[in-house]
Amino acid sequence: MNNSAEDIIRAVVDTLKRRASARGETVPALDSVRNLVANDEAEIAIDYLINTVNSFRLTLRQDEYDQLMSAATRLDYADSVTDIDPRLLVPASDDV
Secondary structure, three states, rough: OOHHHHHHHHHHHHHHHHHHHOOOOOOHHHHHHHHHHOOOOOOOOOHHHHHHHHHHOOOOHHHHHHHHHHHHHHOOOOOOOOOOHHHHEEEOOOOO
């Protein structure tokens, strides 16, 4: 598997979409994040993803947060990931 920053962002977005869908929620903003990545705007995508998680109160598992931080670090954009509401971070073992 390619672990480019863009691939990591897409993987986290896809996981969040599946989780939201399983709860009967639709979050079109997640599609916008994917579009930003596709348009070579990964830094903006990270910022928008964090805003989407916070705005829609989406939970982010610790492993997903770590992956996102890894991608952001590669892009020299890690500061924006720390803007996530800490109440939305859950342990990786929680099925949320």
